[in-house]
Amino acid sequence: MSKSALDDVLEFHWMMDMLQTVDVGIVVLDREFKIHMWNDFMESHSGLTAADAKGHSIFAINPDINQTWFSQKTNAVFALKIRSFMTWEQRPYLFKFANYRPITGTEDFMYQNIAISPLTSATGAVDYISMMIYDTTDKAAAKKQLEALQVHVDESNELT
Secondary structure (H helix, E strand, C coil): CCHHHHHHHHHHHHHHHHHHHHHHHHHEEEEECCCECHHHHHHHHHHHCCCHHCCHHHHHHCCCHHHHHHHHHHHHHHHHCCCEEEECCCCCCCCCEEEECCCCCCCCCCCCEEEEEEEEEEHHHHHHEEEEECCCCCHHHHHHHHHHHHHHHHHHHHCC
């Protein structure tokens, strides 16, 4: 094996390691919504190993996802090769994961922002999409506390 080819293999290996260990959920889906990647974040929070998730429909893995809504959300990503987003304010979560900070956290589940991106092949086709699942529980809890405080202040002002 040439030095260049060996360097490519080594680079591929550390890139895959990075994708597995980043503190963000990464799921890759094909056009039939079958799972092709399920990283360590997803394993840790779902309790489902990558081996158990791969090859299965995301709707079989997570039956709470509304299939019609999700298909509409991802159609533009496949067809127009554009990104799509879901914020916790629109929908608190896509995957109902427990809040993993039960002592310091005030929420029962993990709030999530989701970015859905097209994965363009060398031919320019988009046969796969990636989903990046970000834990936004701290931001959501802080905003909810701020809103509750504002209501309290407004009620106090009405009494005076």
